Amino acid sequence: MAPKGDNVVVSNMKLERMLSMKGGKGEASYANNSQAQALHAKSMLHLLEETLDVAQLNSPEVPFVVVDLGCSCGNNTIYIVDVIIKHMIKRYEALGSEPPEFSAFFSDLPSNDFNTLFQLLPPLANDGGSMEECLAADNHRSYFAAGVPGSFYKRLFPASSIDVFYSAFSLHWLSQVPECVLDKRSAAYNNGRVFIHGANESTAKAYKKQFQTDLAGFLRSRSKEMKRGGSMFLVCLGRTSVDPTDQGGAGLLFGTHFQDAWDDLIQEGLISSEKRDNFNIPVYAPSLQDFKEVVEAVGSFSINKLEVFKGGSPLVVNQPDDPAEVGRALANSCRSVAGVLVDAHLGDLVSEELFTRVESRATSQAKELLEQLQFFHIVASLSFA
């Protein structure tokens, strides 16, 4: 008989209410482990600005509404929203027009740490003043802010209400682990593995189908919510290989040391093999083709740009020659994004054991990790005609 609790599978409903980047401000928190995401986002600012340049401007009486989908709880989202709004103000000014009022919606799953995000938000600039005075005020925001809890694979906003959608490093998170992947009786059962990387063909098909179903749901929801002439900038983990079982950087992050650490726990008798097999990371790094098929099938958006972009390493380290720092960075990076799911599946104590093993394994392979761990991103600029 399997140990108690081994057959508990996180249901899809639970995943939607549970998944989040690690909240708070601790060592393994997302707020303290998203410097790489910040760097990658900054390296793509020129692509974002190209997308903003095609968004249609309304009359200044109509508020201009910007959304970050999958915002998480750190400073990255505040930085990006600020960039977007400042760029749009410049566009209004270039036309000799008074800028409108701006609204920004920060959206993520209900389990996201919105409290931390809201406390990081700068105060609203003096509302008695003009928009120009607001902009001149340092460390203040020049937009109305709101947080929106919910899954971006469904509707989040009223119809025809949004001008610009932005989503970075989120769409590779599936709405659920495909059920058959956790089902022993299925050909897609991912026996012995916790991620699609290196899995069999049926498992890979199930992951791909889930990704494409989810992305279609995302695009259909956005097509209802967007104003005519609005534009959308999407970035998610991608892969350069045609074969979905070669997940590239995501594969290295979740399919090697992280995978092996689960096996360590089994060999040490800390968990059963079933406990491992009941867990999978709901991530899929699509190829350009995977992504493009969905955008074209949904059909509501025209493609301004769709490309694979080299994003660099997710590891930000001060001393690349220090294997311990590299190992710690990998474990923290892994934990900041997948830790909440692992904690829920294993409990805090065993989860701690797991990440200790991720760290020591990564430390012993620090040089290879720094050389090989590269992320590629799918970057999509879409317009709603």
Add this chain to the structure above:
Amino acid sequence: MAPKGDNVVVSNMKLERMLSMKGGKGEASYANNSQAQALHAKSMLHLLEETLDVAQLNSPEVPFVVVDLGCSCGNNTIYIVDVIIKHMIKRYEALGSEPPEFSAFFSDLPSNDFNTLFQLLPPLANDGGSMEECLAADNHRSYFAAGVPGSFYKRLFPASSIDVFYSAFSLHWLSQVPECVLDKRSAAYNNGRVFIHGANESTAKAYKKQFQTDLAGFLRSRSKEMKRGGSMFLVCLGRTSVDPTDQGGAGLLFGTHFQDAWDDLIQEGLISSEKRDNFNIPVYAPSLQDFKEVVEAVGSFSINKLEVFKGGSPLVVNQPDDPAEVGRALANSCRSVAGVLVDAHLGDLVSEELFTRVESRATSQAKELLEQLQFFHIVASLSFA
């Protein structure tokens, strides 16, 4: 010399970023101590519905937008928003019109526990279905939800974007303790006291002026944010006495056992008298006249109704004959709304001592408390023409 830290006065900026009802789900949390507010809100539903009946209906293509200002983090706000939206849907249906999409904004200071609120929110009803199907789905919400962090004494929303504002049990919270009340050199210095109740005339004037300035800021902000024809339902603690130093129920809550407990701490040498005098509760229960003067001076809103409403006791107890339960209820009630401020001023340990004394004092006067502790509320129904 005063003990270290005694001269630290909570600045206004800090108050705006700090004040909140007690978050989480513990014994003294607001979520577990707002049954009285729930009962009082329910007893006023007919007044709320009268206000909703005068709100102008838009065409069904335009989303109908509802806001709860000072929502806190418990179930009360979710209940009320549901009541408002169901009532508006009935009005659309009575006209033979398809209901529009609904948006609800839950707003409070950035220190509010939005995480708890968002986790209490029911999931959105199946967005593939019609609005009717959504409404038929139990335990689901039929509106898009967002949280808005910020002070309602300033702007929170874009211009002309809101149909209905609701605010209950919040507008008696001042934006700050008037500075002169904490200033030794001022005639308004509230020497020996932590609340306006029983204070001198200058102190009372300062509190009243702060309330009226704040309410004017509130109304001016709302007049910019509201759509033409929108309506607003406001409830706050009020008093029946002309004299502002007789604060009625609020006076009993903050001006008797709570006041005396501060004096206990001084007598026991746990704090200095200066420490007490540097603290005041930023609450003002206005008279009808105090409130009316501001609405008329601002002038943007027409008054449908403005009255004092008997709200009942804030103490919800199972066994009124059990003094210990009554005492605990008073201490928890006090702590759920003022605990965050007291914790910040005294530190958690001394704050714990304070509320222990509130509890034992209240226990010894349980019978009188149950008889005398009655809240009155100002209820205002306003329209934006």
